[in-house]
Amino acid sequence: MERKPIKKVLIANRGEIAVRIIRSCREMGIHTVAVFSDADRTSMHVRYAGEAFHIGPSPSNESYLNMDKILEVAKKAGADAIHPGYGFLSENAEFSRRCQQEGIIFIGPSPEAILGMGDKITARRTMINAGVPVVPGTTDAVTSEDEALETIRQIGLPVMIKASAGGGGKGMRLVKEEAHILSSLRGARSEAKTAFGNDAVYIEKYIDSPHHIEFQILADSQGNTVHLFERECSVQRRHQKVVEETPSPIMTPSVRAEMGAYAVAAAKAANYEGAGTIEFIVDDKLNYYFLEMNTRLQVEHPITERVVGVDLVKEQIRIAEGNPLPFSQEDLRQNGHAIECRIYAEDTDNNFMPNPGTITHITEPLGLGVRCDGYVYEGYTIPIYYDPMISKLIVWGKTREEAIERMRRALFEYKISGVKTSIKFLERIMDAPDFRKGGYNTHFIEDNLSFLMAETECAYECENLALIAAFVEYTTQLREIEQTMSPASSRHGSDWKEFGRRLAAWRL
Amino acid sequence: MERKPIKKVLIANRGEIAVRIIRSCREMGIHTVAVFSDADRTSMHVRYAGEAFHIGPSPSNESYLNMDKILEVAKKAGADAIHPGYGFLSENAEFSRRCQQEGIIFIGPSPEAILGMGDKITARRTMINAGVPVVPGTTDAVTSEDEALETIRQIGLPVMIKASAGGGGKGMRLVKEEAHILSSLRGARSEAKTAFGNDAVYIEKYIDSPHHIEFQILADSQGNTVHLFERECSVQRRHQKVVEETPSPIMTPSVRAEMGAYAVAAAKAANYEGAGTIEFIVDDKLNYYFLEMNTRLQVEHPITERVVGVDLVKEQIRIAEGNPLPFSQEDLRQNGHAIECRIYAEDTDNNFMPNPGTITHITEPLGLGVRCDGYVYEGYTIPIYYDPMISKLIVWGKTREEAIERMRRALFEYKISGVKTSIKFLERIMDAPDFRKGGYNTHFIEDNLSFLMAETECAYECENLALIAAFVEYTTQLREIEQTMSPASSRHGSDWKEFGRRLAAWRL
Amino acid sequence: MELELNLEDRKAILKEISRDGNQITIAVDDEIFIVDLVKVGPAEYSILYKGRSYNIEVVPGREPKHYTVNTFYFTHDIEVVDAETRYIRSRDNATGGHASNIIRSPMPGKIVRILVAVGDTVEVGQTLVIVSAMKMESEFKAAKAGKVSEIPVSEGDTVDGNQVLLVIEPAEEA
């Protein structure tokens, strides 16, 4: 195998993940190239990278998804590799192929691996052949309604109808009653057609209290594949992960070893190279089934980094350079417990509506066991065009209990003004008895909504102190104004600098 | 042994260590009480604690060293324990005794243990009795000059004369030549008399290329004592530690095991309870000798926390509550490598002169493997009365090399404006070949001063860009002024708010 | 100095009794508070009250004399009511200003579609405008029936938080 040291990486992404990737590159002595859209000139990844180039208008399909432009910048800047982060072009087989053609290393899997795992039905078939357990259901796309009815009769209700090209919950229908089978099938297909231009669907047994548990894998170009244990991702809202932790509170050592071995088998079956994630659906009895493979770095990768003690971005880069993995499965251990909370700019009291805007003040949590991966800064305006995630807060503790207490402490310290955030909501999750117990499944948020959304009352004292602070702020301003407007001071009318300084003080 | 849960802790300290202690208390659900001097009303520990009380004027002997006042506040606030941090009252046997008398738990050792280890000669004798190797020299204070001469003839030159009650390099003399013995002895005694009111000195063999290596220990009230491995603290300037790391790059597993066992023996010999540190002096051949015991939490404790995975403040509190240690020696492992840099407000280009002042801007380093324990914030004025340490930057890496690269990355990200800091100097230490090699001793800074202080030249380009930025800043201000002063805008002369807003913008 | 402050539905009268450096004595309605209060940042106050330490942030609101005050867990909208405010309010009441018929964007975003035109009659619950922000689309619906009298934005516009999207003239009360 040829080894080619990477000297300069273009990061085809923005936000916290771009900053996070640049950090690892810096530590490796690798030069970095940022790209940015109109909306992102002042974004942290542009300021933090060694070089930065404009690639187009704000909407991502005209910038961060513009392969031609990104490849053009990579060549102009002399980048020998591109890291796609997550989202955008990270799971785009065409982009992986274009990089290959241009002689630029794509820090991610081959186009074939992306394609093979991107199509759910192909992926499912590959896993069945490799002996990995999958949810009972169809192996092929369902082409006729009769076939669908027959399959459902075999599996038994409830079932889930899913778009073959799907993702993000689109083209998905849960069917619990016989009477709804046909209407759900038609609905799923028409939605899939609209969303993905492809109405192929498949049918799976519906798992009733599902836990979403995924395994991180790393595979080098020499055929070595290891797993870095699991992540529990069952705290979800609208199929979007909100809190992740590792180890999973429901996992046992023997099931972990089994699932880990299947995750490695799955990656090998896909001829996978790089960092990837095998998602499983797990029921309350710890029966587990392959769900899908994500052929990229996950948002929640830091909890694995903390507990296993590995920098996953560095490993991705080393694999892309053609190096063998520096460790074998036996070298890897889980040490303590890590939790990640995703901090969104959103109004949790108003149906979680996104809340872009200007950050007027930010205090990030620090200290023992706390990692904060963000990208916003004081004075930065979060653009309206992209994901509302501000940062990821990751804590580590010797035990799960300590990690939860540390997360509460860190959320308490985390202050962001100017935009509404999910911080308070996340604190409620940490306090929820169902979360503390640890046996929660993907219905957790739904089931605990009244607890999570409960209006906590501001004590009478806290209300009065808020009034006092506003009173003092107002009267202090007023006094300053009167002082400056008074005849005594207007004598020095020409001293605009002093005047400005005073006004500045009030307005601040 | 009686177990008494602690519900409220008064932190008899300030700065980063007070904030760090409050963090652990918060995670344990323990209420916190801060105390503050005149100069510290706006200090972070006051803002971050649950309660805060004023204890006196700015000079520490009228506030942070005022035992009566601190105990009075503890009783008023209903604190059942006091954490002294480091410095101030942390190694004051009288304060430990006063707490005992008042029925308040002192989170630290007994008055007897502090006294026993505080007097260097007593400590030395205890260690000899316990079989712990000590530097060849006198066991008793030297009372006559003849005795001194005789001892020095026995040990052989070079020797070190040290004040019995000493610390911080005061009352200390290195003697290399016979001719200087008497003058050095007299100098050391008179300095000791002035500094500590006690002219007792003792004489030790001088170790030529000494490494300062210390072992962290924890001892509970049930007689269990463990060590948490070593810290390498040889990067020192004027006997002040600047950079610490663990594991020590010169340590071998067998010497570590031996020294660890002696550290435990030393703590047991002192009837020690709580967290403490056994300092050793180690020569290039790994001969090691007991130097002294610090009966408190050390500034550099976080590197041990990171590599061993233990929260030392929490363990201190649990021990003070009467709980047994939750782990035995066999449970403890060193995992990876940690380095700490101490960030001082000082002018490294001007003889390291302290540089207090107002923080106008601060960006703290974040991301994988980085911990920043500080206390200053934007707009905060560092007082002139206390230690110039702003924060401690701690990084972890899987290997020593990764830790060094991560520290460089973190120092690069760390931006503090308004005061001068040691950040650039610390970056040079990380780059120094002697530091990278790892075999350095306490002469490191002295020996590498020309490398560490070398003037790096700002490239012509960087100078021109600095000029351009200043030009744009000035001309932008000028334009804004002209605009506001123009007749067109003065028509709206009464709109003082808009006017103020604009002026504010320029002045910022 | 005595002032009326509104905190959401609560009306409170605050009166400063004395001030000595950071030590301020203030009456809130009939209760006396002795606080140690100091401004520690552009918008941040540190308050010590009965020994307890509070961090309170006072951010100027979108309108003059309005403040957004953040205490530990809570966000309060506080308005200082002075003579001018009272005057404006009485005038508005006299002329019957109906703020509730103004549809504002609660966040910055982009106008994806406007489903009505000036002059259209709208029903309660009818979708009027769709705004997109951060990969999500939000629909804005009519809270009252009436006639669209103004649409100061166009499709494709980028709007700020609190910007007026649409004004509805309410239907005559039956």
Next chain:
Amino acid sequence: MELELNLEDRKAILKEISRDGNQITIAVDDEIFIVDLVKVGPAEYSILYKGRSYNIEVVPGREPKHYTVNTFYFTHDIEVVDAETRYIRSRDNATGGHASNIIRSPMPGKIVRILVAVGDTVEVGQTLVIVSAMKMESEFKAAKAGKVSEIPVSEGDTVDGNQVLLVIEPAEEA
């Protein structure tokens, strides 16, 4: 706009050639720079130049028209020299202002001891004042021989950085 700027010993003439949003073309002496420059914070600029990304902080200095400019590793003192500055300078030269005979405190601290009195004659290297800050005492010595003409501080005073501690009237040149 054309201006003279001093960066330590270097004198440079800067001239703005064009500006289009963030894109600014500027001549520094004879070299042309095309930069993408945007202010991202109260004192922080982000500059893209030849693709490279720079963060430069421009902090107003203690005196008007003086700036402290921090680039990655370096701190520069930059002065804008305009007509007014030139006038003041020529006047000072005419009257022979000797700034070097003013002893200033380089940092905030507390005056521990003043070892001379107004009217005293001092030698080069003689210790004049001892200032304490952060557990360290620093001695300030005379750089030139002369007579103490002013001591605007007293023992026990707390002083700011750059505050004048002592003025020495230089001895007549031999």
